[in-house]
Amino acid sequence: xxxxxxxxxxxxxxxxxxxxxxxxxxxxxxxxxxxxxxxxxxxxxxxxxxxxxxxxxxxxxxxxxxxxxxxxxxxxxxxxxxxxxxxxxxxxxxxxxxxxxxxxxxxxxxxxxxxxxxxxxxxxxxxxxxxxxxxxxxxxxxxxxxxxxxxxxxxxxxxxxxxxxxxxxxxxxxxxxxxxxxxxxxxxxxxxxxxxxxxxx
Amino acid sequence: xxxxxxxxxxxxxxxxxxxxxxxxxxxxxxxxxxxxxxxxxxxxxxxxxxxxxxxxxxxxxxxxxxxxxxxxxxxxxxxxxxxxxxxxxxxxxxxxxxxxxxxxxxxxxxxxxxxxxxxxxxxxxxxxxxxxxxxxxxxxxxxxxxxxxxxxxxxxxxxxxxxxxxxxxxxxxxxxxxxxxxxxxxxxxxxxxxxxxxxxx
DNA sequence: TGCCATTGATTGAACAATCATTCAATGGTA
DNA sequence: TACCATTGAATGATTGTTCAATCAATGGCA
Numbered sequence: 001x002x003x004x005x006x007x008x009x010x011x012x013x014x015x016x017x018x019x020x021x022x023x024x025x026x027x028x029x030x031x032x033x034x035x036x037x038x039x040x041x042x043x044x045x046x047x048x049x050x051x052x053x054x055x056x057x058x059x060x061x062x063x064x065x066x067x068x069x070x071x072x073x074x075x076x077x078x079x080x081x082x083x084x085x086x087x088x089x090x091x092x093x094x095x096x097x098x099x100x101x102x103x104x105x106x107x108x109x110x111x112x113x114x115x116x117x118x119x120x121x122x123x124x125x126x127x128x129x130x131x132x133x134x135x136x137x138x139x140x141x142x143x144x145x146x147x148x149x150x151x152x153x154x155x156x157x158x159x160x161x162x163x164x165x166x167x168x169x170x171x172x173x174x175x176x177x178x179x180x181x182x183x184x185x186x187x188x189x190x191x192x193x194x195x196x197x198x199x200x201x
Numbered sequence: 202x203x204x205x206x207x208x209x210x211x212x213x214x215x216x217x218x219x220x221x222x223x224x225x226x227x228x229x230x231x232x233x234x235x236x237x238x239x240x241x242x243x244x245x246x247x248x249x250x251x252x253x254x255x256x257x258x259x260x261x262x263x264x265x266x267x268x269x270x271x272x273x274x275x276x277x278x279x280x281x282x283x284x285x286x287x288x289x290x291x292x293x294x295x296x297x298x299x300x301x302x303x304x305x306x307x308x309x310x311x312x313x314x315x316x317x318x319x320x321x322x323x324x325x326x327x328x329x330x331x332x333x334x335x336x337x338x339x340x341x342x343x344x345x346x347x348x349x350x351x352x353x354x355x356x357x358x359x360x361x362x363x364x365x366x367x368x369x370x371x372x373x374x375x376x377x378x379x380x381x382x383x384x385x386x387x388x389x390x391x392x393x394x395x396x397x398x399x400x401x402x
Numbered sequence: 403t404g405c406c407a408t409t410g411a412t413t414g415a416a417c418a419a420t421c422a423t424t425c426a427a428t429g430g431t432a
Numbered sequence: 433t434a435c436c437a438t439t440g441a442a443t444g445a446t447t448g449t450t451c452a453a454t455c456a457a458t459g460g461c462a
Contacts, residue, residue, distance in 0.1 A: 002437085020221040023421060034439045039423060098308045104367065105306020107219040107299045114367065129234050144383060151364070152357070153381050159360025163352070164314065166305065177454095179353050182345060186387040197346055201351040203411085235413045240449060242411095351433060 010052045015095040057117040073135040076191040085174040097165040216296040258318040276335040277392040288374040298366040
């Protein structure tokens with residue numbers, strides 16, 4: 001499909017040139033096609049950008065949903081599966097991280113982009129919140145409201161993504177995952193275990 | 202000074218239109234000046250953008266350094282002062298957050314921007330790391346390496362900033378601060394106390 | 403003081419480059 | 433042929449930059 005070919009080229013271009021430096025020429029050159037083709041399959045550049053963001057959002061959604069459903073039955077297993085999905089090799093690549101932050105750095109259009117993916121994000125947040133509530137109730141953890149834990153998790157996803165993007169020279173998905181596992185083991189110590197730390201880091 | 206006037210206008214314009222939508226016209230219009238003035242005081246648009254980023258970085262630096270030096274003498278006090286500086290009313294405004302993420306969403310120029318503020322960021326990280334080491338040693342906390350705590354803190358700053366930017370309708374600096382205090386109270390329970398949670402959230 | 407020359411800041415029209423979009427022409431296929 | 437996908441030159445709009453002209457402020461001097 002030409003559409004997917006162009007979306008892939010758009011991801012490449014944004015990762016390399018940013019949204020501002022992404023033009024119809026850069027996209028079609030990467031795709032190996034001619035200039036006019038974008039306005040044929042997508043009706044405008046703005047539409048191409050939105051479809052690209054939607055593609056990434058859906059890809060991420062499918063990833064964590066599948067991990068969630070295939071995980072063990074316990075709430076901690078399911079929560080960790082969602083965490084891991086954020087750092088899955090197909091989702092958490094330097095290129096795709098660059099595109100995510102390119103979109104959310106775009107003030108003025110942020111509302112447009114946000115409305116495109118709000119439902120998807122909300123679904124994940126609600127599930128994570130429910131899992132935290134289950135764990136808190138079952139484990140008798142009363143000092144932190146589940147909502148607080150879910151919020152911190154969301155912030156950690158984004159914050160670690162940004163660190164991976166900013167310092168790609170120490171790009172390590174496993175370290176990212178350990179950060180979150182560390183947090184969970186401190187909040188729900190009977191349900192998550194502290195990862196083992198190798199020397200140095 | 203005209204330079205500061207133009208930098209302020211640039212912040213306003215980026216917050217409203219994004220970097221892509223920020224032109225010489227939008228900046229000079231907001232500043233109430235004429236078109237050619239930017240190239241007189243700054244030699245190019247790119248230079249204006251870099252000076253704007255530098256201004257924000259220095260402002261942030263001054264903020265946390267002053268808070269750090271004026272804080273209590275204990276390591277926990279000093280660490281919390283640095284945390285608080287991130288959510289100070291002068292630093293953590295919707296406009297300025299928008300500008301930060303606009304810059305770091307700009308792939309292609311990210312290296313340029315990063316090199317501009319790397320030293321400043323490194324200084325803060327080093328101090329936080331040293332404080333964590335002191336606390337860990339003094340308190341006998343052996344299960345988490347201080348570097349791990351410092352890294353998670355950095356990620357939390359960015360992640361919470363992004364949440365504040367994305368969901369400005371629930372913009373509350375105090376909630377942001379509580380998130381980090383919660384984390385610290387779980388990692389170093391004898392040195393930080395869990396914030397009190399009001400009902401609901 | 404009154405006058406003029408000099409400097410530096412400011413203006414905005416003009417220019418050249420870039421970009422998204424359009425569309426007539428072409429190619430391929432059933 | 434009829435239909436759809438594709439091409440790429442042309443168009444019009446926008447943008448960063450340049451620069452000659454204007455303005456304001458200062459200083460020197462009689």
